[in-house]
């Protein structure tokens with residue numbers, strides 16, 4: 001259950017988007033992919049879940065290059081929960097979660113006892129069993145995110161890929177979903193915009209800036225004041241507090257961006 005991204009290059013519309021990107025996610029680790037808007041995070045995830053073929057480099061799951069595996073074998077290994085995906089109406093929650101079993105089906109595509117067991121377990125893991133018979137389209141944003149995570153877990157993937165899973169969620173729902181991901185223990189690569197959540201969830205962070213990795217490693221090694229200032233444009237530091245929790249503390253009011261710009265200039 002290991003992800004290795006090796007010297008990945010991606011060009012879109014004749015513009016280089018990712019350059020020489022390398023990263024590793026070890027078994028059971030949660031690695032956060034962070035960086036400013038447009039730095040290439042979603043593009044990198046697309047390459048990892050095999051929706052975008054790179055010009056150079058390789059994505060390996062458990063040592064196998066995903067482009068040398070048959071499509072169905074690659075699909076079984078990686079499950080993605082993506083942001084802002086439109087969803088067809090008319091399917092109930094159980095049917096949506098059962099879609100996670102599709103890569104495991106043979107040519108006849110029939111569900112067996114193992115599929116039912118995987119769906120029930122995923123619904124339970126995500127606290128979504130009471131929603132099982134509801135129309136998916138009738139759910140709140142937070143409930144939908146839980147169900148989409150359950151669909152990914154029903155797949156029993158080696159690797160979980162999450163793109164802004166906590167978008168649109170209130171603060172309590174964010175923490176609930178993130179603690180659920182921690183408890184699941186699947187090897188995970190997660191794009192997160194909220195650095196405060198990223199430092200709580202992740203073992204390691206990878207920072208992308210203009211398509212290149214500019215820092216990678218344990219949270220406190222990566223989020224130095226220089227990285228927070230030069231990459232994210234805020235005067236802040238990440239510190240472990242007495243209760244053991246890492247928090248980001250702003251040196252200046254983050255709304256007073258002119259102070260940050262002056263600090264950077266000086």
Ligand SMILES: Nc1ncnc2c1ncn2[C@@H]1O[C@H](COP(=O)(O)OP(=O)(O)OP(=O)(O)O)[C@@H](O)[C@H]1O
Nearest residue numbers: 012013015017035036037038039040041042043044
């Ligand atoms: N299909 C495409 N064709 C051309 N350029 C693209 C395409 N998809 C993305 N890009 C460009 O690639 C760059 C990286 O986009 P990407 O969505 O990967 O960034 P991101 O870090 O996920 O951004 P955000 O934080 O805003 O979601 C952006 O400049 C974007 O405009």
